[in-house]
Amino acid sequence: MKPLLEVKGLSMDFGGIRALDHLDLRVNQGEIVALIGPNGAGKTTFFNCLTGLYRPTAGELLLTPPGGRTKRLGGLKPNLVTRQGLARTFQNIRLFPNMTVLENVMIGRHCRTRAKVLGAIFRDRRTRKEEKEIVAASLSILKELGLSDVINEFAKNLPYGAQRRLEIARALATDPLILLLDEPAAGMNPQETRELDELICRIRDKGLSILLIEHDMKLVMSLSDHIFVMDYGRKIAEGTPDEIRTDPAVIKAYLGEDMDDA
Amino acid sequence: MLTLKDLGKACLIALWFVVLTFPLMVIKVNPIDRIITWRWHNMLWVGLGSFLCYLAGRIWLARRDVRLRRIRQGLAEEKPPLSRRILQNPAIWRPLLAAGVLFFLAFPALFSTYQTNIMITALMYVVLGLGLNIVVGVAGLLDLGYVAFYAVGAYAYALLNLHFGLGFWTVLPIGGLLAATFGILLGFPVLRLRGDYLAIVTLGFGEIIRLILENWNEFSHGPSGISNIPRPGLFGIQMSLDQSITYLYYLMIGMVTFTIFVVNRLQNSRIGRAWFALREDEIACQAMGIDKTRTKLTAFALGATWAGMVGVIFAAKTTFVNPASFTFLESAIILCIVVLGGMGSIVGVIIAALVLILLPEYLRAFSEYRMLVFGAVLVVMMVFRPQGIVANIRKTYQVEEK
Numbered sequence: 134m135k136p137l138l139e140v141k142g143l144s145m146d147f148g149g150i151r152a153l154d155h156l157d158l159r160v161n162q163g164e165i166v167a168l169i170g171p172n173g174a175g176k177t178t179f180f181n182c183l184t185g186l187y188r189p190t191a192g193e194l195l196l197t198p199p200g201g202r203t204k205r206l207g208g209l210k211p212n213l214v215t216r217q218g219l220a221r222t223f224q225n226i227r228l229f230p231n232m233t234v235l236e237n238v239m240i241g242r243h244c245r246t247r248a249k250v251l252g253a254i255f256r257d258r259r260t261r262k263e264e265k266e267i268v269a270a271s272l273s274i275l276k277e278l279g280l281s282d283v284i285n286e287f288a289k290n291l292p293y294g295a296q297r298r299l300e301i302a303r304a305l306a307t308d309p310l311i312l313l314l315d316e317p318a319a320g321m322n323p324q325e326t327r328e329l330d331e332l333i334c335r336i337r338d339k340g341l342s343i344l345l346i347e348h349d350m351k352l353v354m355s356l357s358d359h360i361f362v363m364d365y366g367r368k369i370a371e372g373t374p375d376e377i378r379t380d381p382a383v384i385k386a387y388l389g390e391d392m393d394d395a
Numbered sequence: 396m397l398t399l400k401d402l403g404k405a406c407l408i409a410l411w412f413v414v415l416t417f418p419l420m421v422i423k424v425n426p427i428d429r430i431i432t433w434r435w436h437n438m439l440w441v442g443l444g445s446f447l448c449y450l451a452g453r454i455w456l457a458r459r460d461v462r463l464r465r466i467r468q469g470l471a472e473e474k475p476p477l478s479r480r481i482l483q484n485p486a487i488w489r490p491l492l493a494a495g496v497l498f499f500l501a502f503p504a505l506f507s508t509y510q511t512n513i514m515i516t517a518l519m520y521v522v523l524g525l526g527l528n529i530v531v532g533v534a535g536l537l538d539l540g541y542v543a544f545y546a547v548g549a550y551a552y553a554l555l556n557l558h559f560g561l562g563f564w565t566v567l568p569i570g571g572l573l574a575a576t577f578g579i580l581l582g583f584p585v586l587r588l589r590g591d592y593l594a595i596v597t598l599g600f601g602e603i604i605r606l607i608l609e610n611w612n613e614f615s616h617g618p619s620g621i622s623n624i625p626r627p628g629l630f631g632i633q634m635s636l637d638q639s640i641t642y643l644y645y646l647m648i649g650m651v652t653f654t655i656f657v658v659n660r661l662q663n664s665r666i667g668r669a670w671f672a673l674r675e676d677e678i679a680c681q682a683m684g685i686d687k688t689r690t691k692l693t694a695f696a697l698g699a700t701w702a703g704m705v706g707v708i709f710a711a712k713t714t715f716v717n718p719a720s721f722t723f724l725e726s727a728i729i730l731c732i733v734v735l736g737g738m739g740s741i742v743g744v745i746i747a748a749l750v751l752i753l754l755p756e757y758l759r760a761f762s763e764y765r766m767l768v769f770g771a772v773l774v775v776m777m778v779f780r781p782q783g784i785v786a787n788i789r790k791t792y793q794v795e796e797k
Contacts, residue, residue: 184682215684223682229675232668233789240672244684246665250693253664254657260664267665268792285791307684 135197137162137342138219138311143192145175145182145366152178154366156192160311162199165333165343167353169377170363171386176346177224179363180315184221185211198310216244218310222300222317224346230289234280234299237288238271241306271306278302278332294325301332311342318349326352354378362386405449412445413438455779482742482788499648503641511644515712517752518647519705522654524732524744526701531730532738532787533662534694535674537594540581540601541729544574544699546608546721548706553621553716554614563627567707574703575696577604582695586688589677601726608718620717627711643712650708651745654701659741661697663790670694671739735776737783746784 136159145153152175160166168176181187183194185206194206196217206214220241229237246267252260275281278298283291288299297317304312314333318326330352337343347353353360354374362370362377364386370377377383420437424430481487503511523545530538548570555561555569585596608615615621626639627646634642661667669690672680681687710716728751736747754772758765776784 186678186682210686211681212684212686215682220684221682223679227676227679227682229672229679231675231787231789232671233791235792236668236671236789240668240680240683240685243665243669248665250661250666250697253661253666256660256664264665272792285789287789303683 134161135203136160137197137199138344139193139195139197140183141193141195143179143182143194144190145178145187146190152366153182153189156363156366156368158361158368160342160344162342163337163340164358165337165345165356167345167347167357167360168363169347169350169353169360170369174363175366176363177315178366180221180313180346183214183313184219185209185214196310212244215307215309218308219313220304220307220309220311221313222297222304222315224315224319226296226300228288228296228299228303231287233285234288234291235268235271235275235284237299238274238302238306239267241303242267242270244307274302274305277335278305294321297321297325297329298332301336305336309341311344312336314343314345314347316346316348318347318352330356401450401453405446405453408449409442409446413442416441452778482785503644508637508640511640513753513756515640515644515647517749518644518651519709519712520729520732520752521651521745521748522647522701522705523729524736524748525654525658525741526698526705527729528698528733528736528739528741528744529658529661529670529701530694530698531733532740532744533667533674534670534691534698535738536585536691536694537590537597538695538698539594539598539723539726539730540604541597541698541702542721542723542725543581543601543604544577544702545706545709545725546604546718547574547577547699548703549710549716549720550608550615550621550706551703552707552710553624556624557621563625563707563711567704570707571700571704574699574706577703578695578697578699579692581699582692586691598723598726601721601723605718605721608721615718618718620715620719622715624710624714624716626714627708643708647708650704655741655745662739662741666690666693674739731773735773735783737785737787739787740783740785743783743785 138158138160140156140158143153143156143158144151156179158166158168168179170176178187182189183206185208189207192207195203196206196219197203198218204217206217206219209217229240232240246263248260248263272281272284275284278301280295280299280302283295288296291299301312301314301317317333318329321329326349333343333345333356345353345356357374360370360372360374360377361368362380362383369382369386370380372380417438420441421434423432423434425432481491502514506514523541527538527541530536530541551570551573552563552566555566561569581597581600585593588596609618611617626634627643629642662670669680669685672683672685673687673690673694677687680690709720713720732747732751733744735751736743736745755765755769758768761768
């Protein structure tokens with residue numbers, strides 16, 4: 134069976150700097166895959182290439198929905214990538230601060246709905262029905278993420294942890310096949326991290342695949358089915374959590390080389 | 396609450412104002428009789444006035460700080476702003492709205508033709524403000540050349556009427572469509588720009604349109620403009636000047652109602668939400684599946700449409716157009732209306748348009764000082780209410796319990 138997402142030889146150059154160097158990666162249906170590596174390894178650049186914010190210099194991005202045909206994502210505009218089924222969150226929270234919580238999630242439904250200018254002005258039956266569906270779908274997602282008490286609050290007024298959850302809710306509203314989470318546990322306390330752990334499992338159990346960038350090793354090791362390790366834009370290791378824990382290249386990248394070998 | 400330091404500062408500010416306004420307020424030159432009058436008493440008034448104004452401002456700010464601190468400490472309840480209390484309580488805003496509607500409907504009967512004429516102008520700016528509000532307030536695209544679309548509409552009527560004899564009602568939608576086309580034309584090159592850069596390009600665009608109209612004599616008759624533009628007709632009925640002004644007034648009322656209706660529906664739709672999201676965060680907006688190109692272009696086009704239509708009405712009202720009516724100052728005033736009213740707020744923009752256009756008219760009593768007062772009002776407004784008269788209010792939803 135073909136993997137859901139397959140990345141082949143992805144490279145990204147910024148002028149003379151090679152941020153990503155022939156990266157290969159695959160995500161299977163229903164898997165939680167983690168991408169780890171020291172700061173500046175190119176993890177977020179990888180996400181940006183995947184979601185169309187950057188145009189990769191070389192390489193292929195292939196998405197094969199279950200029972201569907203393989204599609205190339207390389208070179209697509211970000212909004213079209215989202216439509217194909219890749220939704221993401223950001224390392225530094227990027228909500229719409231002056232819109233309400235519900236509206237933030239409703240924006241996520243944008244790519245699955247069709248109302249145009251005339252529909253908005255005349256508010257015909259189809260537009261009204263669609264609008265109702267948007268609200269209903271958004272409310273059910275918010276309920277699932279425990280945000281139904283604050284739907285009319287401005288997003289900027291939420292506490293930090295809730296903002297993180299809202300970002301996930303907004304991404305889920307786009308009906309993704311793969312959810313890309315960029316450091317979802319950053320800045321969270323142990324309690325919140327545990328809740329996040331459960332939340333990610335729940336999302337996986339609903340049939341979504343998850344690609345995760347994270348520095349919290351405990352979270353990564355407990356959640357992931359498969360881990361990719363990057364350093365200086367290259368993949369230096371991949372495998373199950375147990376394999377990664379003992380991989381000499383990973384230990385070297387994180388802790389530095391042993392003085393005796395030098 | 397007031398310290399000695401505050402008093403000292405107030406004195407300093409009063410002194411500064413006295414010096415600043417010295418040439419304007421004290422020296423009066425009569426060039427014909429070659430006499431200079433020194434009005435020393437004015438110095439006292441300016442000094443005293445600015446001293447008291449500063450103290451009043453200080454006290455107000457200090458009280459606000461105290462209130463904010465109490466709210467933060469949980470000692471006091473946070474009161475929603477007055478505008479929201481009014482807008483969220485139907486028992487208050489319904490009678491207010493009814494009174495407003497009645498007042499505006501009865502306006503030409505109550506006041507002179509002159510007043511009605513001023514009110515028509517104010518209503519035109521209401522529509523212009525609402526149009527620019529889509530671009531600046533809602534979609535967050537700072538457009539300093541909005542008057543260009545206004546000019547497109549006005550010249551569309553003038554030229555189509557001159558060459559093809561087309562009437563007002565035919566040109567009204569054409570003017571809107573033409574302006575929308577120009578909006579898209581402007582939109583394409585500025586898709587990648589944001590903030591200051593966008594502002595400069597749109598400013599340039601506005602000037603280009605004006606300069607074309609000024610210099611392309613064969614096309615637009617140059618600086619001398621086009622005159623004898625017919626007023627709007629009503630099934631070919633002959634009307635006196637007074638009657639046609641009254642007619643234009645009600646036409647404008649209809650136009651304003653139509654605009655409010657459409658803009659309100661647009662804002663609370665899928666497209667309106669996309670505009671707001673674009674204003675808030677362009678990258679996140681794209682990542683959530685919104686087509687940035689299309690969203691920006693619709694904002695430019697739908698914003699420009701209103702300017703185009705008001706342009707047609709403007710040409711019909713003055714029966715004369717020339718490039719001097721479409722200077723940067725006009726764009727600036729319309730932008731002022733949007734910022735002062737509150738970005739993205741329909742009620743705020745309406746109030747701001749009425750205040751900004753009517754205030755200078757009724758401040759004529761102060762003759763030469765009216766622009767000074769006007770400027771002061773703007774500054775005070777931005778210091779004390781930077782979010783505008785009515786801050787952006789979002790639609791709230793109720794969860795239905797099942």
